Amino acid sequence: MALSAEQKAFFQEYGYLKYDKRVLSENEITALQQRSEAIVAGRLNHLPPRFIQLEAKFRNGDDPNTEMLDKVRKMTQLCYFDDLFGAVAKKAAIVDVIEDLIGTNIKLYTDQLMMKPRFNGTVTDWHQDSVAWPMFAPQEHVSCWVALDDATVDNGCMTVIPGSHQWGPISREYRDVFLANPLLAQPTPVEIKAGYCMFHHGLNFHRTGANSTASRRRGLALHYIRAETMYMGVADEEARLLTECEKPRGEFRFMLIRGQECPGRV
Numbered sequence: 001m002a003l004s005a006e007q008k009a010f011f012q013e014y015g016y017l018k019y020d021k022r023v024l025s026e027n028e029i030t031a032l033q034q035r036s037e038a039i040v041a042g043r044l045n046h047l048p049p050r051f052i053q054l055e056a057k058f059r060n061g062d063d064p065n066t067e068m069l070d071k072v073r074k075m076t077q078l079c080y081f082d083d084l085f086g087a088v089a090k091k092a093a094i095v096d097v098i099e100d101l102i103g104t105n106i107k108l109y110t111d112q113l114m115m116k117p118r119f120n121g122t123v124t125d126w127h128q129d130s131v132a133w134p135m136f137a138p139q140e141h142v143s144c145w146v147a148l149d150d151a152t153v154d155n156g157c158m159t160v161i162p163g164s165h166q167w168g169p170i171s172r173e174y175r176d177v178f179l180a181n182p183l184l185a186q187p188t189p190v191e192i193k194a195g196y197c198m199f200h201h202g203l204n205f206h207r208t209g210a211n212s213t214a215s216r217r218r219g220l221a222l223h224y225i226r227a228e229t230m231y232m233g234v235a236d237e238e239a240r241l242l243t244e245c246e247k248p249r250g251e252f253r254f255m256l257i258r259g260q261e262c263p264g265r266v
């Protein structure tokens, strides 16, 4: 067991856990930062452009005065395309905790390197991850969010609503009504030092603020599911290519992290 009984009970009650153990060394952080910078700058091109998204204000044209690193909002599926990021998704220090939370057969659904660039990083508004991914049944993800820079309130750290996962999936049209309900706990910011992480339940409401500071706030979100999960596919072809890493229809398998494949499942 990686988690104490208290930590596990905290996660079950509040839907998140700020983890007290370091999961990346200084050297690993530096290597991951440099790798992300090389990809963004185009010095490495093993991540297809489809998986690199700019902040909205840079999507409609050139802005030669802003360096790319200050324009990219996120990169997805790095763990599938890049060895260094893939190794983070398989790290025992992280996966041992995931096993405590979801069981022994573990797959990675997806990963997002949220770049939250200095000066330009925008808000990621309140959401439940599992609701955004209705093609899985049951809709139960557990995520590990690893800080690659110090994440603070000022540069847009994660903020959670403790216990919100206990209310189940809330459809988007009811989100604001739900969030205004006084039965909910107060939003709680979770500041995290580089190399440390937090875990959150797929139904926990969370958001991150804008980053108007001069310090970067990169965070790697690793989204895990049970290998027993049913995958119902994605009809829209563009969305499917993103989900299934550009593989031809029928050829993609989600990444087995630990335990066994379950025939007919993800």
Ligand SMILES: O=C(O)CCC(=O)C(=O)O
Pocket: 114, 116, 124, 129, 143, 145, 206, 207, 208, 219, 221
């Ligand atoms: O890092 C961010 O800005 C957002 C992360 C997030 O929403 C998640 O990990 O689910």
